[in-house]
Amino acid sequence: QVQLVESGGGSVQAGGSLRLSCQASGYTYSRYCMGWFRQVPGKEREGVAAIWGFGSTSYADSVKGRFTISQDGAKNTLYLQMNSLKPEDTAMYYCAANKYGTNCWDADWYNYWGPGTQVTVSS
Numbered sequence: 415q416v417q418l419v420e421s422g423g424g425s426v427q428a429g430g431s432l433r434l435s436c437q438a439s440g441y442t443y444s445r446y447c448m449g450w451f452r453q454v455p456g457k458e459r460e461g462v463a464a465i466w467g468f469g470s471t472s473y474a475d476s477v478k479g480r481f482t483i484s485q486d487g488a489k490n491t492l493y494l495q496m497n498s499l500k501p502e503d504t505a506m507y508y509c510a511a512n513k514y515g516t517n518c519w520d521a522d523w524y525n526y527w528g529p530g531t532q533v534t535v536s537s
Contacts (some may be wrong), residue, residue: 416440416526418509423531430499430535436492436509436528444468447518448485450494452505452533462507463494464518472519476502499535506530 422434434450449464463473463483471483482495492509510524517523 416511416513418511418526418528420507420509420528420531423507423533425534425536426499428500428535428537431495431497432499432533434494434496434507434509434531434533436494438490438492438511444487445515447512447515447524448483448492449510449512449518449521449524450483450492451508451510451521451524452503453508454505459508459521461519461521465492466515466518496533499533501535501537504533504535506532 417439418436420434420436422432426432447464447466450462451459452462453459461474462477463481465471465483465485480498485492508530509528511526512524514523
């Protein structure tokens with residue numbers, strides 16, 4: 415059983431940066447997809463970034479060039495570096511793991527989810 419816990423959220427002004435961390439307990443195999451998703455109340459959850467295989471990554475168009483997903487296998491930790499933050503980035507951010515290693519952009523394929531960390535960006 416994999417458990418995920420996010421940290422690093424908070425409040426920041428537009429243009430600022432935050433780095434989210436996701437500590438995984440239990441073993442996450444290299445074949446897993448690891449992803450960051452976000453959700454605003456009243457809206458659907460959306461994919462932000464995903465990483466799989468030997469470091470392949472994918473990003474939502476809205477965050478390309480601003481966010482970077484990475485992982486430290488030795489620490490079993492997933493990161494999301496968020497730069498040039500905008501008010502529209504305000505959301506609850508969730509870390510997730512997909513044990514199937516496929517359909518890495520589809521939230522329905524993710525088996526394990528963290529409780530989330532709030533990111534608020536003020537203008």
